[in-house]
Amino acid sequence: MLKKILLGVAVALVAFIGFIATRPSTFKIERSTTVSAPADVVYALVADFHKVGTWSPFLKPDPTRTDTYAGTPATVGHSIAWASSDNAAEGKMTIAAVNPPEQLQLELEFIKPFKATNGTVFRFERAGNGTTVTWVMTGQNGFLNKAVSVFMDMDKLVGADFEAGLATLKNLSEAEAKKLAEAKAAAQAAANAAPNGTVASDTAR
Incomplete structure (x- = not known):
């Protein structure tokens, strides 16, 4: 009886491993949002x-x-490396290619608790008076990731973080764009007022 049970467990395990092997070998997570701000304003918050x-x-x-941090923001080679003593997380993110303010390509390296290298791309496309920002991450699915994907929807889990990040990026970009517009308007108003003041003074003389 015990042999039959063990045999059944072994068969089930082999079948499960075989099923895991059929899972996709690559993954792609993509989310977008539209921001009421110029592309260069949004780009600056991502490239630094x-x-x-x-x-x-x-x-x-x-x-x-x-x-x-290393390198100059918004240029190829600019990077951030992190190491956490709390959860043993370690990794590095580096700018691999730039095309401002339309696209930014990053390389994301995970060192701990597992090793992986993923590609990340941010696209910034004009949408009326605003910008559509698209965040994409791609990579390879190792055996462990394939096994995890059987029980968890990684696109939904990681995608939720993408959505939260894009929502915050949207708020910050729109606030920055508003601040820049107000500063530009104030500068223009001051420039327009200066000649009038000068003419008035000359007339008074």
């Missing part, structure tokens, strides 16, 4: 890793994590 923590749920401030 010192600012990414203000909107990305993956790099939000964490006292247990050490961040190390």
Whole structure:
């Protein structure tokens, strides 16, 4: 009886492993939002890793994590490396290619708790007076990821973080665009007022 049970377990295990092997070997997670701000304003918040923590749920401030920056923001080679003592997370994100303000290509390396390298692309497309921002991440599915995908919808889980990050990016970009527009309007008003004041003074003389 015990042998039959063990045999049944072994057959089920082999079948399960075989099923896992049929799962997709690659993945793609993609989300978009439309922002009422020029592309260059949104691009600046994504291409400078010192600012990414203000909107990305993956790099939000964490006292247990050490961040190390390198390179010039918005240029190829600009990077952020992180290491967390709390959950043993370690990785690095680097700008691989730039096409401002239309596209930004990143390389995302995970070192701990597992090793993986994923490609990430941000696209910024004009949408009326605003910008449609699209966040895409692609990569390879190893055996562990395939096994996890049997029980969890990774697109839904990670996609929810993408959606939250894009929502915050939208709010920050629109606030920044409004601030820049107000500063430009104030500068223009001052410039328009200056000649009038000068003419008035000359007339008085």
